[in-house]
Amino acid sequence: xxxxxxxxxxxxxxxxxxxxxxxxxxxxxxxxxxxxxxxxxxxxxxxxxxxxxxxxxxxxxxxxxxxxxxxxxxxxxxxxxxxxxxxxxxxxxxxxxxxxxxxxxxxxxxxxxxxxxxxxxxxxxxxxxxxxxxxxxxxxxxxxxxxxxxxxxxxxxxxxxxxxxxxxxxxxxxxxxxxxxxxxxxxxxxxxxxxxxxxxxxxxxxxxxxxxxxxxxxxxxxxxxxxxxxxxxxxxxxxxxxxxxxxxxxxxxxxxxxxxxxxxxxxx
Amino acid sequence: xxxxxxxxxxxxxxxxxxxxxxxxxxxxxxxxxxxxxxxxxxxxxxxxxxxxxxxxxxxxxxxxxxxxxxxxxxxxxxxxxxxxxxxxxxxxxxxxxxxxxxxxxxxxxxxxxxxxxxxxxxxxxxxxxxxxxxxxxxxxxxxxxxxxxxxxxxxxxxxxxxxxxxxxxxxxxxxxxxxxxxxxxxxxxxxxxxxxxxxxxxxxxxxxxxxxxxxxxxxxxxxxxxxxxxxxxxxxxxxxxxxxxxxxxxxxxxxxxxxxxxxxxxxxxxxxxxxxxxxxxxxxxxxxxxxxxxxxxxxxxxxxxxxxxxxxxxxxxxxxxxxxxxxxxxxxxxx
Ligand SMILES: Nc1ncnc2c1ncn2[C@@H]1O[C@H](COP(=O)(O)OP(=O)(O)OP(=O)(O)O)[C@@H](O)[C@H]1O
Ligand SMILES: [Mg+2]
Numbered sequence: 001x002x003x004x005x006x007x008x009x010x011x012x013x014x015x016x017x018x019x020x021x022x023x024x025x026x027x028x029x030x031x032x033x034x035x036x037x038x039x040x041x042x043x044x045x046x047x048x049x050x051x052x053x054x055x056x057x058x059x060x061x062x063x064x065x066x067x068x069x070x071x072x073x074x075x076x077x078x079x080x081x082x083x084x085x086x087x088x089x090x091x092x093x094x095x096x097x098x099x100x101x102x103x104x105x106x107x108x109x110x111x112x113x114x115x116x117x118x119x120x121x122x123x124x125x126x127x128x129x130x131x132x133x134x135x136x137x138x139x140x141x142x143x144x145x146x147x148x149x150x151x152x153x154x155x156x157x158x159x160x161x162x163x164x165x166x167x168x169x170x171x172x173x174x175x176x177x178x179x180x181x182x183x184x185x186x187x188x189x190x191x192x193x194x195x196x197x198x199x200x201x202x203x204x205x206x207x208x209x210x211x212x213x214x215x216x217x218x219x220x221x222x223x224x225x226x227x228x229x230x231x232x233x234x235x236x237x238x239x240x241x242x243x244x245x246x247x248x249x250x251x252x253x254x255x256x257x258x259x260x261x262x263x264x265x266x267x268x
Numbered sequence: 269x270x271x272x273x274x275x276x277x278x279x280x281x282x283x284x285x286x287x288x289x290x291x292x293x294x295x296x297x298x299x300x301x302x303x304x305x306x307x308x309x310x311x312x313x314x315x316x317x318x319x320x321x322x323x324x325x326x327x328x329x330x331x332x333x334x335x336x337x338x339x340x341x342x343x344x345x346x347x348x349x350x351x352x353x354x355x356x357x358x359x360x361x362x363x364x365x366x367x368x369x370x371x372x373x374x375x376x377x378x379x380x381x382x383x384x385x386x387x388x389x390x391x392x393x394x395x396x397x398x399x400x401x402x403x404x405x406x407x408x409x410x411x412x413x414x415x416x417x418x419x420x421x422x423x424x425x426x427x428x429x430x431x432x433x434x435x436x437x438x439x440x441x442x443x444x445x446x447x448x449x450x451x452x453x454x455x456x457x458x459x460x461x462x463x464x465x466x467x468x469x470x471x472x473x474x475x476x477x478x479x480x481x482x483x484x485x486x487x488x489x490x491x492x493x494x495x496x497x498x499x500x501x502x503x504x505x506x507x508x509x510x511x512x513x514x515x516x517x518x519x520x521x522x523x524x525x526x527x528x529x530x531x532x533x534x535x536x537x538x539x540x541x542x543x544x545x546x547x548x549x550x551x552x553x554x555x556x557x558x559x560x561x562x563x564x565x566x567x568x569x570x571x572x573x574x575x576x577x578x579x580x581x582x583x584x585x586x587x588x589x590x591x592x593x594x595x596x597x598x599x600x601x602x603x
Contacts, residue, residue: 065470089472096471103463114460117453118472124481125453157463176472191572 001128013137014077016180017093022071023234028221031057033234034071034247039180042207046225047214048245050082050254054234055100055214063095063213064088077179090119094178098185098214100165102172103130104158106257108149111157111168125158147171148197162189180210187217199223222246230254271332291434293429297321302428303544310436310500313442314493315520315532317369317486323526324455325482326462327380331372331388332394337509338368339491340498341399344412355417358495366484373483377476382464392514400506411505414496420442425499435496439533442489446529451576458482483580519561525571530603534572 005084024032041046045053062073064085072081076089089164093114102154103111116136117123144153147167160168166186173181183202185262186196195217202211202224204233215221221228230238238251245251292300314336321327343361346352352360374389384544417425425431449455461467461478469475497506507513516539524535542560547552568574 063470084469086469086474088471089470095470097467101464101467101470103467105463106459110456110459114456114468115471117456123453123473124457126449126476126481126485128452185392268361 002245009104012132013098014044015074016076017212019058019062020072020079022068023059023125024057024066024069024168024241029235032061033232034069035231035236037229037239039212039234042212043071044202044224044226046221046228046242047212047231048180048194048221048228048251049231052233054233055231056184057234058231059095059184059212059214062182086118089176089178090121092179093182094173094176094180095182096169096173096184097188098188100162100169102157102160102165102168105156107154108144108160108168108171109137109140109153111172112143112175114139115172115231115253116140117179119178143171143175147174149193163191163194164249166190167198170201174205177250179208180212181205182214184214184233185216186213187215193218225237285440289433289440292436293432296524298428301432304537306428306432306435306500306542307431309439310493310496310531310539311516311520311540312524312533312536313435313439313496315411315517315524315536316442316446316488316529317489317493319524319526319529319532320489320519321486323529324450324463325458325479327479327482328385329372329376329388329483329486330385330518331376331391331395332486332517333509333513334372334392335365335368336494336497336513337395337399337485337491337504338494338506341406341412342493343452343498344415345405348412348415354416355500356549358418361495362488362491363369365487365489365494367487369487370480370484370490372487373480376483377479380479386602389514392509393511396506396510399509400406401599404464405527406506409506411503411508412498413485415502415504417499417502426502431496431499435500438492440491440498442492445488446485454478454481454485458485458592482579491582504603521559521571523564525568527570527575527577531571531573534576 018033019037021036022032023030023034027233035054035058036091037045047058049055057066061068061071061130063082064080064087068081068267072079074080075088075093077200078090078091080088082204104196105202106114113136116139122129141150141153145152147170149167149171152164157165157168170183170186173183187198190198202213202220211224213221213224215224222242225242228238228240228242229236230245230248230251232254237254238245238248240248300369314332317335318329318332321329323538339361342364343357344358346360347354372388372391375391376384379387399411400409402408417431417468418433419425420430423430425434451457457468457473457478458481460471460473461475461482464548465475468478494504497508501508520535520539521532522535523538524531524533539557543553546556549558550576564571564575568578570577
């Protein structure tokens with residue numbers, strides 16, 4: 001790949017993410033099988049594939065939620081394969097979960113503050129610095145507005161609806177100011193209006209952020225993505241831009257053929 | 269709310285608390301002051317270290333008596349065996365609280381829930397046996413007796429009134445400190461750990477570091493409680509940190525509830541009252557403590573304080589309801 005060539009490049013010139021032949025099995029099931037892909041600066045990559053194709057597992061391998069059986073993961077050129085989840089997050093990787101996972105007793109605002117500080121050194125500080133604190137609070141408020149949770153800022157996680165939880169997932173990922181965001185079906189279970197807002201939000205993100213998106217909703221996925229990879233039974237079966245993927249006969253057969261057009265629901 | 273507006277409110281609260289503290293010795297008998305009030309204060313301070321761990325960080329520790337003992341023993345050892353001046357020993361003992369917490373946190377950093385309870389129970393029991401059997405340092409099962417509480421600005425802390433004032437101020441100080449910590453980034457991370465440790469890690473936090481930090485902070489209260497208990501009892505022995513004390517702390521915190529750290533004082537008060545007065549009516553005091561424990565657990569997940577807060581919010585709701593009714597009828601009258 002282009003980034004690993006000379007050895008004299010600065011960090012910024014490395015690809016944000018390079019996944020090299022990662023595999024993972026559960027018992028006899030090969031959930032992810034020798035998958036490789038790269039992500040360049042500011043790129044929007046969609047990962048498609050039928051249920052059980054291994055998309056979430058691939059995310060887990062990239063983030064460190066799960067250890068890979070083999071293969072390597074590089075963040076900005078650094079091999080992070082052996083690093084635990086939180087160390088990868090500190091290096092600028094953020095993700096959302098397909099099944100919303102929040103803090104029942106924290107308010108929306110607190111979720112965003114917590115997420116914002118995650119990659120910072122002072123995350124466990126026993127000292128509150130006023131200026132920084134109020135700046136972070138303002139940021140949290142703005143972010144809550146952006147994802148549509150502005151009026152729910154002081155509401156606890158346990159009180160949020162399904163749609164609000166999805167929005168909070170995305171907001172938490174953004175709050176960390178990452179350079180890569182992995183979104184696992186962020187639109188699942190959202191109303192059409194909420195989907196539109198989410199799409200607009202993703203399109204409005206700065207190009208310094210690269211996005212990997214797993215999404216069953218084609219409108220959201222293909223509007224946001226510049227490039228698509230398709231997984232099936234753990235293997236990468238196609239790669240290309242949205243038009244190529246839609247036209248690919250193999251892809252149509254395993255995935256789009258049966259499902260494109262139907263608002264297929266996979267909220268689990 | 270801006271800090272400037274909150275400041276006078278905090279000042280007023282402090283004056284109120286100060287006045288209440290100043291009034292207590294005049295309101296209760298000397299016996300009650302010593303046997304109930306002061307005892308509840310140091311037991312409450314120690315209990316608060318557990319209430320903080322459970323309520324804020326979701327860490328159920330059975331090793332807080334080990335921290336309590338580490339501080340109490342250290343002070344006694346430094347003064348009685350090494351001739352250190354008392355206040356230097358007190359400072360060392362207070363500092364030993366967070367340090368002991370840190371060590372226990374480091375040992376248990378990867379565990380949670382049931383496994384954490386088992387591990388910390390082992391630490392608590394080990395500390396007890398260490399105190400009992402490591403004679404050269406701990407003087408074995410007799411422990412340290414005849415410890416004289418220090419003088420503070422000429423007031424003798426072995427007398428009840430000065431000891432009460434110091435204990436009360438210490439209690440307020442520890443509460444204030446915990447409340448401050450709860451507002452820091454670490455305080456928020458503790459609550460994150462409590463609610464969803466995997467998700468916390470996915471935000472970039474090390475759950476180990478967060479656990480260690482929570483144990484260290486909580487250790488401060490256990491240490492302060494340990495120091496005051498030695499002043500109070502004039503002694504510390506393995507009996508001060510045995511398994512019944514571990515259970516006692518758990519009961520204090522369960523009765524008090526953990527949604528508010530201050531609940532520990534309520535729990536300590538209930539336990540102390542039962543221990544002192546129940547034997548006038550029955551000789552099965554411990555059975556009664558156990559029954560109270562069970563009753564509270566059955567009645568409320570959040571202890572006695574939870575019940576009281578519920579009553580308060582019900583009362584407020586009722587008040588608002590009646591006020592609304594009155595306003596509605598007044599409006600009608602106007603119309
Ligand atoms: N922790 C696990 N233990 C055992 N099997 C697992 C585990 N996680 C995933 N699997 C299996 O691995 C396969 C891939 O699952 P994965 O969740 O990655 O699919 P997916 O592409 O995200 O599907 P969906 O569209 O339904 O979210 C599935 O067969 C799943 O049952
Ligand atoms: Mg999935």
